Amino acid sequence: MLLFAGIPVxxxxxxxxxxxxxxxxxVAEIFIWGLFAMSFALVYGYGGMLxxxxxxxxxxxxxxxxxxxxxxxxxxxxxxxSAVVAxxxxxxxxxxxxxxxxxxxxxxxTVIFSVLVYMILSSGHxxxxxxxxxxxxxxxxxxxxxxxxxxSYSNEIVVYYFTLAFVTLTVGLCALFVSSPFGRALVxxxxxxxxxxxxxxxxxxxxxTVFVVAAAVAGLSGALYALLARYTNLEFFSWSYSGxxxxxxxxxxxxxxxxxxxxxxxxxxxAEHLSxxxxxxxxxxxxxxxxxVRYTPMGVWGLIQIFLKKASGA
Amino acid sequence: xxxxxxxxxxxxxxxGLIIALIALGLSIIFGLLEIINVAHGDFFMVGTVLxxxxxxxxxxxxxxxIIVPLIGFALGAMIERGVMRPIEHSADLTIVVAFGLSLxxxxxxxxxxxxxxxxxxxxxxxxxPIVGFQYEVYRLFAAGVAIVAIAGFxxxxxxxxxxxxxxxxxxxxxMAIAMGVPADRIYIVTFALGxxxxxxxxxxxxxxxxxxxxxxxxxxxMCFIAVIIGGLGNLPGTAAAxxxxxxxxxxxxxxxxPTSARIASLxxxxxxxxxxxxxxxxxxxx
Numbered sequence: 001m002l003l004f005a006g007i008p009v010x011x012x013x014x015x016x017x018x019x020x021x022x023x024x025x026x027v028a029e030i031f032i033w034g035l036f037a038m039s040f041a042l043v044y045g046y047g048g049m050l051x052x053x054x055x056x057x058x059x060x061x062x063x064x065x066x067x068x069x070x071x072x073x074x075x076x077x078x079x080x081x082s083a084v085v086a087x088x089x090x091x092x093x094x095x096x097x098x099x100x101x102x103x104x105x106x107x108x109x110t111v112i113f114s115v116l117v118y119m120i121l122s123s124g125h126x127x128x129x130x131x132x133x134x135x136x137x138x139x140x141x142x143x144x145x146x147x148x149x150x151x152s153y154s155n156e157i158v159v160y161y162f163t164l165a166f167v168t169l170t171v172g173l174c175a176l177f178v179s180s181p182f183g184r185a186l187v188x189x190x191x192x193x194x195x196x197x198x199x200x201x202x203x204x205x206x207x208x209t210v211f212v213v214a215a216a217v218a219g220l221s222g223a224l225y226a227l228l229a230r231y232t233n234l235e236f237f238s239w240s241y242s243g244x245x246x247x248x249x250x251x252x253x254x255x256x257x258x259x260x261x262x263x264x265x266x267x268x269x270x271a272e273h274l275s276x277x278x279x280x281x282x283x284x285x286x287x288x289x290x291x292x293v294r295y296t297p298m299g300v301w302g303l304i305q306i307f308l309k310k311a312s313g314a
Numbered sequence: 315x316x317x318x319x320x321x322x323x324x325x326x327x328x329x330g331l332i333i334a335l336i337a338l339g340l341s342i343i344f345g346l347l348e349i350i351n352v353a354h355g356d357f358f359m360v361g362t363v364l365x366x367x368x369x370x371x372x373x374x375x376x377x378x379x380i381i382v383p384l385i386g387f388a389l390g391a392m393i394e395r396g397v398m399r400p401i402e403h404s405a406d407l408t409i410v411v412a413f414g415l416s417l418x419x420x421x422x423x424x425x426x427x428x429x430x431x432x433x434x435x436x437x438x439x440x441x442x443p444i445v446g447f448q449y450e451v452y453r454l455f456a457a458g459v460a461i462v463a464i465a466g467f468x469x470x471x472x473x474x475x476x477x478x479x480x481x482x483x484x485x486x487x488x489m490a491i492a493m494g495v496p497a498d499r500i501y502i503v504t505f506a507l508g509x510x511x512x513x514x515x516x517x518x519x520x521x522x523x524x525x526x527x528x529x530x531x532x533x534x535x536m537c538f539i540a541v542i543i544g545g546l547g548n549l550p551g552t553a554a555a556x557x558x559x560x561x562x563x564x565x566x567x568x569x570x571x572p573t574s575a576r577i578a579s580l581x582x583x584x585x586x587x588x589x590x591x592x593x594x595x596x597x598x599x600x
Binding site: 050105109112240247279297308 | 350352397401405406407410411414417418420422510534535540542573574584587592
C-alpha cells in the first residue's frame with residue numbers, strides 16, 4: 001500500500017519537470033479547485049449535509065484575501081490567514097442556523113444563504129467589502145516571504161510547489177480530522193442519526209464543527225485562487241459555483257478526500273479540451289454526472305480502489 | 315405615493331400567484347417523491363423559452379399557452395421514468411441528479427436560444443385605468459390563469475380518484491400499495507404534473523418578465539422560501555406563503571430597493587425555520 005501512496009506523491013513532486021509553464025499553472029489550479037471540491041466532500045461525504053453554500057466560503061476566501069492586502073497591507077501569509085478568518089466568520093452564523101435544519105431543509109437553507117450573500121454583495125451597498133475587488137491593493141506584491149529567502153509568485157514553479165504544499169498540508173490535516181474519534185462520530189451521525197443520538201453524541205455540535213472546518217478549507221482554496229489569479233469575481237459566491245464543487249466531488253467520489261481531486265482533474269481537463277470542439281460541453285458534464293450517480297455512486301476513486309484491491313489481491 | 319403602492323401591491327400579487335403555481339409543483343414533487351427538485355426553476359425557464367420560440371415561429375401566444383404545459387407533462391414523465399426512478403431510494407442522489415438536469419437544461423437553452431435576454435409582446439395589448447395608471451389587462455389574465463390552475467389542482471387532488479390515490483401514497487406509501495394503488499404510475503404523474511405546473515407558470519410569466527437561460531436561478535430561491543415558510547410538503551401553506559411573500563415584497567419596493575425586500579423575506583424565512591420548522595401553516599395541513 002505504501003508503494004501505491006508513494007508513486008503519486010513522487011509523481012506530483014516531479015510533475016513540473018515534464019510540464020510547460022502554462023501547464024504548471026493549470027495543474028496548480030486543479031489543486032485549488034480540488035481543495036474546494038474536497039471541502040464539499042467533508043460536509044457531504046463525511047457530515048451527510050448536502051451543502052450548496054461552499055461557493056460562499058470560497059468567495060469569502062477570495063475577498064478576505066483581498067481585504068487583508070487592501071486595508072491592512074498584509075503580505076501573502078497574513079492575507080491567507082485573513083481569508084480563512086473571513087470564511088469562518090461567515091460560516092459560523094450560517095452554520096448556526098443551517099445545521100439545525102433537517103436533511104431536506106438544510107439544502108434549501110444553504111441555497112438561500114448563498115443567494116442572500118450574493119444579493120447583498122451585488123446590490124452595491126457595503127462597498128467597503130466589494131471595494132478591494134474593484135480596486136485592488138497597489139502595494140501588494142505576490143511573493144512568498146520565507147524569512148531567509150523571498151520567492152516571487154510570478155515564477156510558476158513557485159506557484160506550483162506553494163500550492164501543492166498548502167493543499168497537501170490541508171489534505172493531511174483533514175485526513176487526521178476525519179480519522180479522529182471526532183470524524184468517526186461524524187460519520188456515525190451521518191449513517192444513523194438516531195443511534196448516534198442515543199449513544200450520546202452531540203449531533204448539532206458535530207455538524208456545526210464540520211461545517212465550519214469545511215468552510216475554512218473552502219476559504220483557503222479561495223485565498224490560493226486569489227493569490228494565483230490576482231482576480232476575484234462576484235460570481236464565485238453564486239450557488240452555481242457550489243454546484244461545481246458538487247459535480248467535481250461526486251464524479252471523483254465523495255466519500256474520500258482524494259476522490260474530489262480526481263474528479264476535479266477529470267472535470268478541468270475535459271472542460272479544457274471539450275470546450276474547444278463543443279462550446280456547450282456543460283451538457284455533457286450534466287449527463288456524466290447523472291450516469292456516475294446512477295452507475296457508480298462511489299465515483300471514479302471508488303472504481304480505482306476496487307481495481308487496486310483486485311490487483312493487489314491477485 | 316399611495317397610488318404607486320397600489321400598483322406595486324398588484325404587481326406583487328400577480329407575481330405571487332405565478333410563484334405559488336410553480337412552488338406547488340415543487341411541493342407536490344417533494345411531498346410524494348421526496349425529491350428536492352433543484353431543476354424546478356429551470357423547468358419554469360424552459361417554459362418561458364418555449365413560449366418565446368412558439369411565438370417566434372407561429373406568432374401566436376395562445377398556441378404556446380396550450381402546448382407548453384403539455385410538453386412539460388411529457389418531459390416530466392420521461393424524466394421521472396428514465397432518470398429519477400432508478401435512484402428514488404436516496405434523497406441526496408436525486409438532488410445531485412436534479413442538479414445535473416439543471417445544468418443540461420440551462421446549457422441546452424443557451425446553446426440554442428442564446429444568452430441574450432428576449433422579451434415577449436403583451437399578447438392582449440390592452441390596458442385599463444386604475445388609480446391614475448394604465449394597468450395591463452394581461453397581468454390580470456395571468457393572475458386569473460394562476461388562480462384557475464391552483465384551484466383546479468386542488469380539485470384534482472381532492473375530488474378525483476387519482477388525486478385521492480396521490481394523497482394516499484403521500485400519507486403511507488406501503489399501505490397504499492397494499493390497497494392496490496398503482497404507486498409507480500402515481501409517481502410518474504406527480505412528477506409530470508409538477509413539471510407541467512412549472513412550465514405553465516413559465517408561459518404565463520413570459521410576457522411580464524424577460525426570457526433568458528438564467529431565469530430559473532432567480533425563481534427557485536423564491537419557491538424555496540415559500541416552501542419553507544408554508545411548510546415543506548404542505549400544499550395550501552406553500553401557495554399561501556408564495557402569494558403573501560410576493561405581495562409583501564411588492565409593497566416593500568415602494569419604500570426600499572428590491573434587494574432589501576428580498577432580504578426581508580430571507581430573514582422571515584430564517585425566523586420561521588428556527589421557531590417553527592414545520593411552517594407557519596402547519597395546522598392547515600391538507
